[in-house]
Amino acid sequence: MMKILAVTACPSGVAHTYMAAEAIDDACKRVGIPCKVETQGSIGIENEITPADLEGATAVILTNDMPIKHVDRFEGIPKVKVGVGAAIKQADAIVTKIVEKLG
Template identity: 65%
Template sequence: MKILAVTACPTGIAHTYMAAEALEKEAKERGFEVKVETQGSIGIENEITKDDLEGADVVILTKDMAIKGKDRFKGIPVVNVAIGDIIKKTGLLLDKIVDHLNSKK
């Protein structure tokens, strides 16, 4: 599975990066390909490119802040989730996404 994500929080500091780290860790432990773009107080880091979009199964977006460039994810299933849930319930979130995508096959 190939997961893309964009994390952002109202202050753009700790939670943005905590969520990115939690997603990367859990996805890699499961053998998933993952790339997380952060939109923090210092701007966009690890930006998702056109090449990254190819073959993506899902995009996870935090819903606590407006995400810049959401239009680039057109045609890819998008999951909007609270940043706190990404940090605290990463495994459960990925379980639900996998179950949902498998039910669509």
């Protein structure tokens, strides 16, 4: 079974961080794929991805508008790097592409 992880962050660390997280989570739900999205916003890290979450992860989506903290924990997991705007507007297409390539 596939499992997608994601980390979203934007320069201001407010609205777009959470909008991207919601869009990715909703896109995964629409296709029935378990997903966990960590946000790295202005109030710090929320919904932090744990070592247990990393087990069996198919891919991790990382927004690339600013550096993601602790990115080394995703070593060995295929990464998809997208802008926060793309994560918000094209989450369905991003998830579909992951399913096509790795499913």
